[in-house]
Amino acid sequence: MTAAISHFDIDAIRAEFPILQQQIEGNPLVYLDNAATTQKPKAVIQAITNYYTQCNANVHRGAHHLADEATRRFEQARDTVAAFIRANDRSEVIWTSGTTEAINIVANGIGQRLQPGDEVLVTEMEHHANLVTWQQACKRSGASLKVAPIHDNGALDTAAFTRLLTDNTKLVALPHVSNALGTVNPVKTLTAEAHAKGALVLIDGAQGIAHGGVDVSDIGCDFYAFSGHKLFGPTGVGVLWGKKAVLQDWPVWQTGGEMIARVTYQESTWGELPNRLEAGTPNIAGVIGLAAAIDWFNQFDLTAVQAHERRLLDYATEQAHSFDGLQIVGTAADKIGVFSFLLEGSHPADVGFLLDKQGIAIRTGSHCAQPLMQRLGVPGTARASFSVYNTLQEVDALFIALKKARQMLA
């Protein structure tokens, strides 16, 4: 099996992740919770250590060597991200604490412009971060929240999506990839449709970013939000990318240092992008770590990475078909990285617990998508999610452990 998996050396990749080398309760750790967060390669850990050991200083304002060096690395990271997602302009890359904050910056801005009669369109597969935020923005402004339905297999009902787009739709927010089901949305087409109605489009890229090949110019969306920690980078740092034309007069998010142009006791004026949306001292180490993660990821042939992930998912799906009592939740034709399932007659929490006792790390529950679980009529799911460093043997280990769990719960 292993010979066929890739054009890259999986053992060498795994060796770069110190955390993967450990045992859990006497079993080798099998980490299949990558949709929650990915592990960090040495290059990222080293970049963060280097920052703190070589050039820790506040950025943009220092008049000394360390501050210059910290600022250089920090701003270089912006170039790295801009290139990674094919942004037209580096000032379109706004540092945030993560996807959630990025979405909130957009919601805060548009919330001030929404009026009764306006509509915001989301989908049934949203993560709470891309649902609650809009739900609350609508409540505050009197706008209506519309929810585009999914099919039972977890694919978006694109015909219904189209019908729900109206001249009143001010914003469409949808995930690139569903965190709970792995469904990949046709974001480019949907963006074009939304634009034809004059709506802005935000893509929640929390899950989409880690699989590579995100091209915001090609998608054509107005905003793309993602977190560093699902892309081999540190927690606490993320990105809001937005088209310059849209972002440059966007209502400010937090106010304070860095984001201003001139300040008097009574009045302030705001700075230019990206600073106007980045109040206060940023997560400098996080930003530098994220850039290191992207550099690390960029060394691979993207086609090989995607083929490897595809193979892991296909292999798990194949195994599932011959595993009695296992129901896959989410079987959209276009799907990536996520294997969500139920074991007949068992609660996902029980399954997850018994897998954990065998060293298999998965996630169980509603995956921050309670309405989606209700829509699917399930109490939650067990979710294994794959990344570049996972192997087919680990998929085998998952099914061996599942067999034991099924036996014990029977």
Place this chain on the structure above:
Amino acid sequence: MNLPGYEDIIEDLAFFDDWEQRYQYIIDLGKSIPKLAAEQKTDELLVPGCQSKVWLLSHTKDGVLQFQADSDAVIVNGLLAIVLAAYHNQTPARILAFDIDDYFQTLDLERHISPTRGNGLRAIVAKIQGLAKQAQS
């Protein structure tokens, strides 16, 4: 309701030497505890803070508190049986004096009762202790 006493549970669990046997015992315990009827599983009885749903029913009889609990997850049900073995049919004073952390440590199940664990067993214990305080006052 026919629950093993907590001394029995301590004795039984001490007998097993691997995790499979221990958790098989907990699973079997979970399957054997009396279930609540569907109409008893009301939202008011739901204990928040659990990944699986947990319902706790209680009443006072002759100065002791009686409990019935049910969960849609079987391991949680087994753990509930272990918790109720300590609390069911006890006076409020006994309930409040009982050292649940020590009990779970003796059972080598302390991770289930730890405040950082997301399964909500801690929330059940807090709820039972709250009911005992209420009954006392």
